[in-house]
Amino acid sequence: MTTALSKSTLKAALGTPAGRSETVRDTVARIIEDVGTRGDAAVHEYSQRFDGWSPDDFRLTTAEVERVVASVPGQVIEDIRFVQRQVRGFAQVQRDSLRDVEVETLPGVRLGQRHVPITASGAYVPGGRYPLTASAHMTIVTAKVAGVERVVACTPPIRGQMPAATVVAMALAGADEIYLLGGVQAVAALALGTETIDRVDLIAGPGNAYVAEAKRQLFGEVGIDLFAGPTEILVIADEHADPFVVAVDLLSQAEHGPDSPAVLISTSAELARTAIEHVERLLPGMPTRDMAEPAWRDHGEVHVVPDLDAAFALADGYASEHVQVLTREPRRALVRMRHYGALFLGEGTCVSYGDKVIGTNHVLPTRKAPRYTGGLWVGNFLRTVTYQEVTDPVASAYLGELCGRAARVELFEGHARSGDVRAAKYADAPLPWTDHRFPEPA
Known part of the structure; x- marks a missing residue:
């Protein structure tokens, strides 16, 4: 059961997330x-x-x-x-x-x-x-x-x-x-x-x-x-954040496309209002205004919450691709948050670093997919495979008897017989489904 979070919304999204056309x-x-x-x-x-x-x-x-x-x-x-x-x-x-x-x-x-x-x-x-x-x-x-x-x-x-x-x-x-x-x-x-x-x-x-x-x-x-949608950014900011930096960072991802969500969650109403003002002042001069302006207008959101615990909980609900934490103690997010494509901690870090220069992979899940997957990494190009080997005849005989019983519970007679023949061969036991011993190799 989830509990409704206390928040006030200073800016709501006007558009709906783009679906599959x-x-x-x-x-x-x-x-x-x-x-x-x-x-x-x-x-x-x-x-x-x-x-x-x-x-x-x-x-x-x-x-x-x-x-x-x-x-x-x-x-x-x-x-x-x-x-x-x-x-x-x-x-x-x-x-x-x-x-x-x-x-x-x-x-x-x-x-x-x-x-x-x-x-x-x-x-x-x-x-x-x-x-x-x-x-x-x-x-x-x-x-x-x-x-x-x-x-x-x-x-x-x-x-x-x-x-x-x-x-x-x-x-x-x-x-x-x-x-x-x-x-x-x-x-x-x-x-x-x-x-x-x-x-x-x-x-x-x-x-x-x-x-x-x-x-x-x-x-x-x-x-x-992974299945990817429009680029997303979510900024968590407290009263210690610089509202100008918040605004610049929101717009840095909004310029990806007109359907790119840009969300601010703040514990400070004053910071949130000031950040909105900065965004509105910056947009007209942006060379990528044709993308960033409709993204902010239609998919920009600003919410004010009572404390950082509420901010982290609300952010987890978004399960955003990029989550930027501009707070006095940004590493708290490592403990409190679970659903994100990538975290960017502190004012010295920004999502654009991840996109362009810092070294982590920028191919990340969107549209709430961070609830069940992470981004591209070296493991995507590897197949994790297993192998099995039984060299002790006593062990094989024991497993064969067990396999026979377990498989017959599931009515898989063929599986059971694969176990039976090993039990017969290695434990000198009778086969339950024939009237002769399992033959020795020629």
């Missing part, structure tokens, strides 16, 4: 079916229709990649290398935390667990309005740290042009194949394979509503990282 769903289904049927011909057709891009080969050659790298300013390359070192370092710490184990549960009975990399993964790096180079770090570097042999990276052209910085990021991250290809056609090609693009085992990376729906429909045919 029937138009998007049907369009994606048609493209996937067509790519599955016609392969490369369909991929070329849709790329030309949606991106004005249909080269003879979508895959960039080594020479083409080298020319792009040479064309990018040295500072850009240096910055990309720095960020990728941060991502690689944290992913390696994650990988090192996953140990293969083997235990002997009975004499001669060994059970084990191994973490085995998938063979091939696809990295979808969004383009469209913005060249999201950081997504290349998150989806390619992390896969390579996990030990994935073949990482295939796709990104769309931007207004018919090659997104140079994104291609550089893909190459430096270690992509084995780079395709200048985006949209549903790219996701379908990665999942199903075509004459020129070999299929992968898992696709990771964010994208627009069409890309997200394509991953949803292809899940099962191929593995995916």
Whole structure:
């Protein structure tokens, strides 16, 4: 049973969260079916229709990649290398935390667990309005740290042009194949394979509503990282927070798109009102106002609660993708909160650091999915598999007798007989369903 939280709302959302559009769903289904049927011909057709891009080969050659790298300013390359070192370092710490184990549960009975990399993964790096180079770090570097042999990276052209910085990021991250290809056609090609693009085992990376729906429909045919919706930010602030910083940070995520929720929960009505005023003053001058303004207008919320316990409880109900804690003791959130994609603690930290430079993965769950899953990490590219070995005949005979009884309770006679034959062989016991002993090997 849940108890209603005491709060006052200074700003409520005017719009409702975007749902799955029937138009998007049907369009994606048609493209996937067509790519599955016609392969490369369909991929070329849709790329030309949606991106004005249909080269003879979508895959960039080594020479083409080298020319792009040479064309990018040295500072850009240096910055990309720095960020990728941060991502690689944290992913390696994650990988090192996953140990293969083997235990002997009975004499001669060994059970084990191994973490085995998938063979091939696809990295979808969004383009469209913005060249999201950081997504290349998150989806390619992390896969390579996990030990994935073949990482295939796709990104769309931007207004018919090659997104140079994104291609550089893909190459430096270690992509084995780079395709200048985006949209549903790219996701379908990665999942199903075509004459020129070999299929992968898992696709990771964010994208627009069409890309997200394509991953949803292809899940099962191929593995995916998670189902993602519009970017979300939730800020928890007490009276010690700087309202200007609060406003700037709310807008930093609102600019992702017109349906990106930006929520403030504060214990101070004065801070909340001042933050709203700052947002309204900042919005007109933002170069990304066309995205941030409708996001704030339709999906911005501001709530005032009596204390931080109430703030943490209310925030947990949102289960937001990004939760920024601007309080005097931000680490309290580590103990009090459970539902979030990622926490950003204190004024010295911001969600934008996580998006761009700090090293944790920015591919995170949205739409309350943090209630049951975390974000992309090295473990997504590993299969945790088990093995079993029984070398002691006494143990096998004992397990065989037990298996026979347990399986017959469930009416699985075939299972029971697998146990019976081992009990007969190793314990010199009669088989209950024959009138002869289990024969010795010739």
